[in-house]
Amino acid sequence: MGRKELLLALALLFLLGVGATAARLLEARRTGLSLRLQVFIPLAATTLLLSAMFAGIVIDRFTARASLFATRAAEDEARAIAELAARTPRDSLGPILQAFTRSAIDTDVALLDSEGRVVLESGEAHPDVARVSAEAPVATGGRVRVRKATFGMVQLMSDVAPKVALLALMFAVASAALAMLIGGAVAGPIERLTRAAERVAAGERQAPLPEPRGREVRALTHALESMRRELEERHALENFVADVSHELKNPVAAIRASAEVLTEGAADEPETARRFALRIREGADKLQQLTQDLLSLARLEARGIEPKDEPVDLCAIAREVVDAQTPTAAARHVRVELKASGSSRVRGDPVWLRRALENLVGNAVQHSPDGERVELEISGGTQCVAQVRDHGPGVDPAIRERLFERFATTRHGDGGTGLGLAIVRAVAELHGGRAELRETGPRGSVFSLSLPRA
Template sequence: MRKRIFTAILGLSVFAALAMAVFSVWFMERDYAAGARDTLLREARVLDRERQKEAPDGYQELARDFAEASGTRVTIVDSGGKVLADSAADPGIMASHEYRREIREAREEGTGYDRRRSATTGEDRLYVAFRGGDGIIVRLSVPLVSAFERMNSAWWILIAALLCILAVSLVIARRLSHSLSEPVLRITRTAHRIAEGHWEQKVAVEGEGEMRELTQSVAVMTEAMNNTLRELNENNARISTVLTAMSSGVVAVSPYLRVIMFNPAAERMLETRIKKDEHIMDVLWDPNLEGILISVMRLHETVRREQRMGERFLRMAIAPMIQGEKTIGAVAVMEDVTELRKLEVMRKEFVANVSHELKTPLTSIKGFAETLRDGALEQPEQAKRFLTIIDEEADRLTRLINDILNLSRMENQQEAPGEPLPEPVHFGRLVEDTAEMLAETARKRGLELTVSVDPGPLLVRVKADDGRQMILNLVDNALKYTPEGGRVAVSVRNAGETLIFSVSDTGIGIAKEHIPRLFERFYRVDKGRSRALGGTGLGLAIVKHIVLAMKGTIDVQSEEGKGTAFTVHIPKVKLN
């Protein structure tokens, strides 16, 4: 015990010697800095008097002359912080000095001081600024020479004394560290191993007296910590697995709105890389979000809202994270409802379009029926014409309802992928049969209809009725929009693993701005002409659904006044 006390006293002696040396250096530095500051302030006042005699365009030359004569760096700054002159740099490229400490103090109090490391020279410098009566500030700076460089002979004496004290201290420290620190080091090494995941490590209980009590306490604590860490790691692994597997995005923030947890789905929905400790406003910019998060944490309420991210819609539920009586943050759970919103818009548009399309023939039927009821039946010729119109409108209404039902059936088939694949059909024969059905229509309209089908088994997977419907819609459209004397060409070509079906005409063509919307429901390029020809506005939408069901693609090329060409690429069925 005596040896330990002696060692402690010796250690305190070494500490006291070092503290005295440090204090001496600090005192000399402070004394030197104070003297240099007073000198620079006097020189700054002299320079300011000289400056006031000069025009502003002479400040740069004045700064250089004064710097050369005084051995200082001179800077002249206006009241806004703009550098007007500098003895060591081009003032035109220097940044504003408005927020430099010495400039700010001089502007407010008349004089200002600062001591900092220069970014230009890499040395500690003293800065003194003085404000003139006209608000212009002159600043002088000099390097601070270390106190060690000014101690001269005392320097070597101080070094020798410190080395002697260090040598003695090393001997004493070695003995003391060996007797006291070895058990502690063993405990530390064991703790590091445990922290690295080696849970089997145990702390050996050794030593005597207080040291034995210490190692025993650490052993108990280590065992408890091992159990706790193991449980935490297991919980973290479970949470991480759940978050990764979730389709909903999750972002948790601290009370300071810094990200503390997130999952991959959140990055996908927000279309950005999220970093831990990043401010939530850098992740998701919304002027209202910060206030909502703060309100959620303060009021302990859950807020549900919808966030628009460009073309995406995110539904959010933001709730506080509470531990005991303390709020430790907030968590936002996000769900991508973009497709849902699109479906809602499509549903509304579909209902509106269907209502409009149904209303037109019904209004016509009702109008002519009322006319017949009011006496037109007594005029045979007029009654016959009205009944013909009613019959045509009823046919049109039937076609519209059938097209709607077909479209609905196809969409339901796409949403039910478990349905068995249709049997392969010979697509070339379907084309030839359908073209034969429309040959008479083409003849009556004065059109040339040609069909070209490559030889060989052109098999595709499609329901025969659907395939026939697709061909019929495309060819019938070509016949409707081609003037008398025109030509409609239908072809089926074998292209390796793909079948190419095309329908081209020499008709009126389609303007470029209409092509992207051709396959939308109820979209018509010329609404009046389409209705007059008996079109429902659903024909090409049905074609698109059939092509998609066949896992094919459809392309349109058209030029106004020259004609249109529809090209369908369909994968063929491989024969065993």
């Protein structure tokens, strides 16, 4: 690529940048000027002005230097011709001046008398070209005037000016790119914080905030983090109150109804009294379990607990869970089987991890038909995965999308609180993992808890 093509390409690139900036400015009339543009525009304008000043100064200095060289050359030639004229008869001087002019095509020479009139002249040399002139006295009287056309200066400027313009344009383009990078460095952290705040506002309460860089951005990040935690705690409290008021209605109503029956005379019949007393006890147990699960879930979601961070063998916890669930499963004629392969070491809180596995296995046992089995498989790979498979009728399609939310009950009448899977999800998120329904159908369902390996 030649110099002209490069100059044209850079000029086109610069014009495209100017056009893009103008479009942004027009858009900013409606939406406001972004911080990125607030930094970019002054820096780009300053560097553009400096580039133009640099090009102008350089070209002006070259012009002045070329003119000075031409003037000095004319002075030297005028002195030399004056010395020659002093030693040469006037009649022989004309041919000498003509010969000199032919040898120096950019020069014309004139011999002036003491009053400034032209006595001899070699001819007008290129009257349409800028010239410099110099005069020298002749010892025998009069003066010699030498005028030089600035061909050399024009040639020099035709060579130098494009180079200077190219350098100035390259500097302007590079400076504009640097201004864009600086604008991005200044505005980037703010924009990332804004996107994170928008995600939190949209409901992603655990959306990670970007790592802060710089004192001001760090302070803003910490302020947003504090605000997010406060919003999480408030949201968890609001949900807790709403859930409690909704879910306590049925057991409280059952207890009240049973108590009213007892007070109205059923206590005189031992068998009837025992049956209603048992209902009251079952309702109280349901209330206790519901309250405990709600408190656990609220603390998990609001990050109101500080989980331990220690190496945990998930396979060992799985064996404990299987042993604990075996009596309940045996009463329903269900077998619980454990399979393990690969590394099962994770980092986390063993108490909460056990609670999550208990909920998954207990949920599978409750929804398994008599004589079936529940399979708990622990596998290690890029992540440690606990997978629970049952052989029940599957999950209702209407409930799949919100299966891990509060009180999203897969089947009714099983005596559960509807909070078990929500607690599993919260424990998974607390440990940087994920809980999900991998598959479901008429032949059973598969739930999984994926955790980062230690």
